Amino acid sequence: MALGSGTARSVSFCSLPPIGSLILPPLQKVTFNISQGSFQKPVGIVFDLGWRFCAKRRKKCLVVVSRVSQREVVNVQEEELKSLCRQGNVEAALRVIDEMERNGVTVASLGLAELLQVCIDLKLLEVGKRVHELVMRLSSNPSVTVFNKLLEMYFELGDTRSACRVFEEMPDRTLDSWNRMILGLVKNGEGEEALAIFSKLEKGGIEPDGSTFIGVLSACGCLGAVKDGLAHFKSMSTDYGITPSMEHFAIIVDLFGRLQKIAEAKEFIANMPLEPSSMIWQTLQKYLKTERVDETAPLTTGSGLKLSHKKRVKSNFVSKQKNASPEKSKAYEKLRSLHKGVKEAGYVLDTRYVLHDLDQEAKEKSLLYHSERLAIAYGLISTPPGTTLRIIKNLRICGDCHNFIKILSNIEKREIIVRDNKRFHHFRDGKCSCGDYW
Numbered sequence: 001m002a003l004g005s006g007t008a009r010s011v012s013f014c015s016l017p018p019i020g021s022l023i024l025p026p027l028q029k030v031t032f033n034i035s036q037g038s039f040q041k042p043v044g045i046v047f048d049l050g051w052r053f054c055a056k057r058r059k060k061c062l063v064v065v066s067r068v069s070q071r072e073v074v075n076v077q078e079e080e081l082k083s084l085c086r087q088g089n090v091e092a093a094l095r096v097i098d099e100m101e102r103n104g105v106t107v108a109s110l111g112l113a114e115l116l117q118v119c120i121d122l123k124l125l126e127v128g129k130r131v132h133e134l135v136m137r138l139s140s141n142p143s144v145t146v147f148n149k150l151l152e153m154y155f156e157l158g159d160t161r162s163a164c165r166v167f168e169e170m171p172d173r174t175l176d177s178w179n180r181m182i183l184g185l186v187k188n189g190e191g192e193e194a195l196a197i198f199s200k201l202e203k204g205g206i207e208p209d210g211s212t213f214i215g216v217l218s219a220c221g222c223l224g225a226v227k228d229g230l231a232h233f234k235s236m237s238t239d240y241g242i243t244p245s246m247e248h249f250a251i252i253v254d255l256f257g258r259l260q261k262i263a264e265a266k267e268f269i270a271n272m273p274l275e276p277s278s279m280i281w282q283t284l285q286k287y288l289k290t291e292r293v294d295e296t297a298p299l300t301t302g303s304g305l306k307l308s309h310k311k312r313v314k315s316n317f318v319s320k321q322k323n324a325s326p327e328k329s330k331a332y333e334k335l336r337s338l339h340k341g342v343k344e345a346g347y348v349l350d351t352r353y354v355l356h357d358l359d360q361e362a363k364e365k366s367l368l369y370h371s372e373r374l375a376i377a378y379g380l381i382s383t384p385p386g387t388t389l390r391i392i393k394n395l396r397i398c399g400d401c402h403n404f405i406k407i408l409s410n411i412e413k414r415e416i417i418v419r420d421n422k423r424f425h426h427f428r429d430g431k432c433s434c435g436d437y438w
Helices: 038-052 058-066 069-087 090-102 109-123 125-138 144-156 159-170 175-187 193-205 210-223 226-240 246-257 263-268 278-285 310-321 328-342 360-368 371-380 399-412
Strands: 004-008 032-035 390-394 416-419 424-428
Touching: 038 328, 069 090, 069 144, 090 109, 090 125, 109 125, 109 144, 125 144, 144 159, 144 175, 159 175, 175 193, 175 210, 193 210, 210 226, 210 246, 226 246, 246 263, 246 278, 263 278, 310 416, 328 360, 328 399, 371 390, 371 399, 399 416, 399 424
Parallel strands: 390 416
Antiparallel strands: 004 032, 416 424
16 A cells, blocks of 8 residues: 655646657646555656656756655655554554664654554553564654653563663653553552652652652552551651642542551541541442442353243353363363463362352362463463463453462462553562452
């Protein structure tokens, strides 16, 4: 597909004499297609036409060619790069960038940032790493905007090590860079590291803002550090003159709630200098519930409808396995094998996380075939030993799956990263980055 068109403007070929029996049609301009990613090819095409039809008028044809500016072609390439990013066509976008690089064209920071955003949206970590390599190769001093987008990409896709390397390599940092580091580490369950970054920020004389303290207070929440959280909360106004927002208050309420300090949470709310919003009351309410909320997504209830009839649940499992593709069948078989090994290592099913009215056998099957477990089983049979597995789901991971994956990570000697709708869970050597506190 052509990238666009260039035009030899304001040049009339009407005066050219016929050569043999060939006469060039009378046009006010000549338009030609530009082949993908290169301005060398279209120039060659015009030269070919010039020599073929204008053998006796070479000088005039060369003038025509000189009117096609390389800047126009670069603009076309940049527009095509943006279009491919909007379409999510990452491979084609990378080919365009490679072609621009060969032609000595500098890729704009905005184009690289847009491509990194596509990698975030489509969860393409390995492609994102290729873009990172391009960034470092194409520019001796990439912009802070691109570096910040690299931080965002690595944190959003669960690769905290790469994010930390990017941060250390940044020649210049803005407050946004520091905030992305703190919030990204918190999201990946690395509260201590987040607070260490904040300490470096303070020592460097950088003035934090409200977003910085969202990350700092959340880091204290990860660690269950009430005393530190309250100290930082107070420091916002006393040391930096920042007025806490409703979100800051909600984080402190959540911190109290996680530790079941309900009385302290209520007292904190009563002493708030502004009217508590629904966010505050909802945060408190979730810790007042006496029953667990089933936030799991068993494969039998993909539509979100509750299945209370035991036969329907059992038949659903059977039909799914009968109709499964060979790859899925292997995943089911692998999962049953994993379940046996994890039980031998001390795993005990916790059926409290199944609230449907089922018998014990059906409850155990419901837990066994949770989507993240099937994804892990498929990953184990599809990747070489030692490969990190990354699982993304749109619901909160249940406590039973959390225990299952912890033990499994130790048995398989793999890092398993699960991103649910709340945070990242990095399972390594039988432990989770959240410290069983989420």
